[in-house]
Amino acid sequence: MSFREKSAWIMLIMIVLMTSLWTAHMPWRPLTLAPDPNPIVFHGLILATVGFVVIVVVAHIVIAVLAPRDANARADERERLIGLKATRIGAYVYAALSLSSIFIIHLGANEIGLAYFLLYSFAIAEAVNYAARVVYYRRGVGA
Amino acid sequence: MSQTTITNSIRRLRFERNEMTQQDLAERVGVTRQTINAIELGKYSPSLEVAFRIAVAFGVRLEDVFSYDAGNAR
Numbered sequence: 499m500s501f502r503e504k505s506a507w508i509m510l511i512m513i514v515l516m517t518s519l520w521t522a523h524m525p526w527r528p529l530t531l532a533p534d535p536n537p538i539v540f541h542g543l544i545l546a547t548v549g550f551v552v553i554v555v556v557a558h559i560v561i562a563v564l565a566p567r568d569a570n571a572r573a574d575e576r577e578r579l580i581g582l583k584a585t586r587i588g589a590y591v592y593a594a595l596s597l598s599s600i601f602i603i604h605l606g607a608n609e610i611g612l613a614y615f616l617l618y619s620f621a622i623a624e625a626v627n628y629a630a631r632v633v634y635y636r637r638g639v640g641a
Numbered sequence: 642m643s644q645t646t647i648t649n650s651i652r653r654l655r656f657e658r659n660e661m662t663q664q665d666l667a668e669r670v671g672v673t674r675q676t677i678n679a680i681e682l683g684k685y686s687p688s689l690e691v692a693f694r695i696a697v698a699f700g701v702r703l704e705d706v707f708s709y710d711a712g713n714a715r
Contacts, residue, residue, distance in 0.1 A: 500675040574672035576685050635675075638684025 501561060501568040502577050503635040508557045510628035512550055517621045520546040543617075580634040588627025595619035646710045651681045654699045654706065669698040 520542055562569035573581070596619050599612055607615065655661040663681070667674040670691060679685040680695075687695070696703045 500673055503675070568673070571673055574676050575688055575691060576676040576679060577673065638679060638682075640686070 500577070500635070501565060501571070502573065502581075503632070504561045505558060506628045506631035506635065508554060508561070510625060510632060512554050512557075513621055513625045513628065516546045516550045517618070517625075576639065580631055580639050583639065584627050584630035584634060587630045588623045591626045592619060592623035595622060647686050647707055648683065648710060649680065649707050651677070651695065651706060654701070658699065666695070666698055670694045 523542055524539055596616060599607075599615050599619070602615055603612060651666070655663070655666060663677045664674045667677045670677070671694065672687075672691060676685065676687075680687050692703060692707055696706045699706060
């Protein structure tokens with residue numbers, strides 16, 4: 499498994515894990531359309547973000563130390579193609595979800611609900627992006 | 642699996658060259674070992690430039706490495 503495939507697995511697992519953990523520890527239902535401001539949720543978001551960055555950086559250092567030649571190699575044409583195709587899929591998902599935010603406003607969402615909807619949209623789009631990379635690395639990628 | 646209509650003889654050519662490893666070939670071509678493996682298994686069709694570099698690495702013509710199955714082409 500190449501460094502970039504390992505990296506894609508790390509990012510996918512961490513995005514799903516940290517988003518799920520943050521959601522699970524919210525004191526109220528996260529998909530409420532009109533939540534009240536709650537500092538606990540905001541602090542949890544900061545903790546989840548910092549935790550995400552720290553764990554991702556450490557994990558990348560570990561896989562780079564285990565296979566330094568792989569880690570230092572420049573992305574070749576197949577890896578660049580996988581990155582481009584997966585990013586495109588993720589961008590479509592983010593565009594569709596963020597544009598659909600207009601509907602949740604009409605369903606009664608307030609500004610906090612809208613902000614969290616956009617945050618979840620970003621997390622889902624990035625998870626799809628990295629899941630697509632993993633699939634392309636595992637199953638192959640066409641032109 | 643996204644198999645291509647392009648087949649190749651990379652495995653045989655490596656065998657004929659004293660079991661050249663995928664890593665050796667990858668270094669000569671300038672791609673990762675995983676990309677050589679993907680090409681060998683038909684999971685990825687390389688660019689024309691990389692295809693030529695593989696042929697040069699083996700010291701053979703391009704058509705000795707790759708062949709195109711027009712019957713299976715859509």
